[in-house]
Amino acid sequence: MEAVIEARGLRKSFGEVHAVRGIDLTVKAGSIYGLIGPNGAGKSTTLRMLVDIIRPDSGSISVLGHTPRLSKPELRRHIGYLPGDIKLSDRTKGRSILEHFASISGPVAPGTVEELAERLDLDLRRPVRTLSKGNRQKLGLIQAFMHRPKLLILDEPTSGLDPLMQREFLNLIREAKANGQTVLLSSHVLGEIQHTADAAAVLAQGSIVAEGDIASLRLSGIARLHAVVEAPGTPGLLTELEASAQLSDLRVDEVGERLIEVSGLLRGEPDSVIKVLARHRIRSLTLEEPDLEESVLELYEHSEEQP
Template sequence: MPPVIETRALTKRYGSRTAVDSLDLKVQPGCVFGLIGPNGSGKTTTLRMLLDIIRPSSGQALVLGTPPRSGGPALRRRIGYIPGDLRLSSRARGRTVLEHFAQISAPVPAGRVETLAERLGLDLSRPVRTLSKGNRQKLGLVQAFMHDPDLLVLDEPTSGLDPLVQREFLEMVAEVRASGRTVLLSSHVLSEIQQSADQVAVLSLGKVVAQGDVASLRLNRLRHVRASLAPASGTEKMLENELAAAGLRGSVTWQAGTARVRGTLDGGVDAFIKVLARHRILDLSVEEPDLEESVLQLYGGPDAAARDVQKGPG
């Protein structure tokens, strides 16, 4: 089957600044494809070009087999979209706003809006302008999903949602994939990508710096660590060497016989914990950095060699 989305050297320039640089992507049918990277990496610009909200400076794109520029309303009806800067401020009630969207999208199955609203905990009777940011986001999700589109394009879709609603959203995405339809998902949230995406492209400054499945891209390998130890006397230098060998990139400082360890681990925590276990541990904290930091530390900027990681370990 042909790709649902295919780009060839897709580029967008704003004057002397290049927002997206020679982007080559293929999104296969029936998958969830994650587009991730730090702010300014070109994610939103890419999505807007695919939807013909903005036009590329050069290159080509096909969405559902059609160039976005010539697809017109027929193509747009096959796509569900929620923008990253969703702005809804109507005096109308939520139900009325969705009825308006339904008139310009593909037909909406009977009861579909009510079912989605119930799943997300959205009150459709309230005026949109009285809704919180999270509830406006829910309204945006309902309008994106309600007509069962062939392709969902979701830009930071869980912004403002509480954890329970985020979990429900991920179940909705899984249902779309199970039905053979396709999702293109832009996100800053690593756990969201880990739980939902089949394939991922990592963007930095408009370039793809890595591409593959989430496990092979190692986005969850980094850890911030802090620990306080009471090591045996005379083991100070040995402790520092052992921690460095276990993958610690950071420092060990000493205060009144207490070792304070701070830094970052690139890799598993097993070797690090085994070193600590030889001493009396007074305090320990292991945290996962945010997605932006993971991308920048693991893959650097676009000057780093692009990686095309095949599925599988390593």
């Protein structure tokens, strides 16, 4: 697949704050790509550079085969952009705002705005000043989707949405992909990325610390262990497990008479830990692949340990 977005060596500083530190990014046509990271990781700055709201200190950008700073008006018609801090005129009604955006972004098929408003449960007759944060976010989503752009760039798109509307949003981006559109979204809600994205990049302190398809971002050689054993007390079992040096985030709790619950993140082969547990009667034992959230938290912690 051809690349819809190609960014190489992107750097951006604000005074002494290095917001983006040499990011390389490739987003393939027809895919959903996620940027994962906490506040301050560089997600919004990266997206703003892609749509030429701010310009990088160094590096190159290609979006839909064009350099954004050289072809902004024409390129904008093929992009649906939702900023992370959308600002709308308080005195204007929702429908009037969307008509204004349509004059900038290009033609909108008849009935599209009404269909999106119905799906997102938004009354377009109301002035923006009367809308909650969630309803303002819905208005921003409609303006991004309504002209069916080739590329959607969405910064924290579910901010302020209730769970039902979050689910509807996920349906919208899946449909966009099915229609051949490309989606780049940033989020700190890992479930959005885990259940919809084809690939993702994990940002920390302005750098990409891991990237690839969702399966590859999960920690390899690590499993979440949970066991219940019969043992005379927790101190002895805790000491034995700590000696194996393979369990992090270790918890040992009494859950009943002579019953002890053990949980932790297992690194490497389980043999030594299983042998420790097998000195007691094992009532239950499970080993599960860590989810994306655990993997990303590990990556954040590792990045913070780096100089």
